[in-house]
Amino acid sequence: MNDALFAVFGLGALACAVPAVLARRTLHAALWFVALILCLAAIYGLWGAPLLGALQVMVYAGAVMVLFLFAVMVLDVRGQEREAPVWSVPGAAIAAVLAALVFAVGWAVVRMGPAALAPAAVSGAPDVGDDNVARVARVVFRDYALVFEAVGVLLLTAVVAVMVLAKRDLES
Amino acid sequence: MFQVEQVLVLALALFATGVFGVLVRRDPVVLFISIEMMFNAVNLALVGLARHEGLVLGHALVLFVVAVAAAEVAVGLGIIIALFRARTDMDVDRIDELKG
Numbered sequence: 037m038n039d040a041l042f043a044v045f046g047l048g049a050l051a052c053a054v055p056a057v058l059a060r061r062t063l064h065a066a067l068w069f070v071a072l073i074l075c076l077a078a079i080y081g082l083w084g085a086p087l088l089g090a091l092q093v094m095v096y097a098g099a100v101m102v103l104f105l106f107a108v109m110v111l112d113v114r115g116q117e118r119e120a121p122v123w124s125v126p127g128a129a130i131a132a133v134l135a136a137l138v139f140a141v142g143w144a145v146v147r148m149g150p151a152a153l154a155p156a157a158v159s160g161a162p163d164v165g166d167d168n169v170a171r172v173a174r175v176v177f178r179d180y181a182l183v184f185e186a187v188g189v190l191l192l193t194a195v196v197a198v199m200v201l202a203k204r205d206l207e208s
Numbered sequence: 209m210f211q212v213e214q215v216l217v218l219a220l221a222l223f224a225t226g227v228f229g230v231l232v233r234r235d236p237v238v239l240f241i242s243i244e245m246m247f248n249a250v251n252l253a254l255v256g257l258a259r260h261e262g263l264v265l266g267h268a269l270v271l272f273v274v275a276v277a278a279a280e281v282a283v284g285l286g287i288i289i290a291l292f293r294a295r296t297d298m299d300v301d302r303i304d305e306l307k308g
Contacts, residue, residue: 053225056229057228057232057233057242057245066241069245072248076252079255080255083255083259085258088251088255088267088271088274096274100278104237107288107289108237111293128232131232134228135225135228142216142220146213146220172271175264175265176271187272187276190279191278193279194280194282194283198282198286201286202286
């Protein structure tokens with residue numbers, strides 16, 4: 037059952053990723069990306085990471101995508117749809133070759149790298165699953181509390197940076 | 209049966225799609241969406257490997273990655289809006305003001 041659902045959502049994620057990159061209109065790309073995010077959230081839920089699935093929906097499909105749509109709205113990108121093709125043919129061919137290369141190298145590392153994966157190290161995956169939220173909380177707030185605080189400082193810095201960016205007129 | 213190879217292939221495919229988007233598109237917002245897609249591919253690999261190894265540490269790492277990605281989106285979109293507010297053409301190739 038889980039395998040079938042993984043196949044559905046995995047293929048769904050790929051089917052959403054391609055138009056998200058290729059869509060001519062910015063708004064369409066953003067909406068395809070939301071669909072991709074929801075597929076990934078479902079996969080996280082399947083794999084015993086319900087907290088990450090929920091966060092994926094709230095932070096990505098919610099907060100981040102609202103920011104994207106806000107940017108699309110502010111920039112009024114309709115003007116550029118009249119422009120020439122989105123990409124040139126040789127450029128797209130080179131990019132496709134490079135992307136395929138990234139995939140091939142990654143696959144080679146997975147298959148025969150020094151860290152080649154042992155088949156099913158732990159069966160049943162005892163640490164992932166029930167009371168997943170409590171376990172993640174223990175890692176985040178106890179073992180890595182300092183990192184957590186650092187991320188908080190980073191977010192605060194980002195907020196201040198965006199305020200400065202929004203205030204100053206870069207053209208002047 | 210949980211197959212970690214399938215997961216990594218899916219993550220690699222998403223990452224490669226994001227790379228293609230970054231290389232090919234000139235619309236800054238779509239460029240940014242492609243970068244986010246690469247972030248998500250890495251997160252997917254982390255969750256899959258956490259499941260494979262039976263360790264919850266990967267979930268915590270994904271949590272931090274999501275937080276950093278959110279900060280990155282806020283700053284990045286702020287820069288994009290500041291750069292393109294006064295323009296009609298949305299083309300990253302024309303942003304060459306920092307060239308020496």
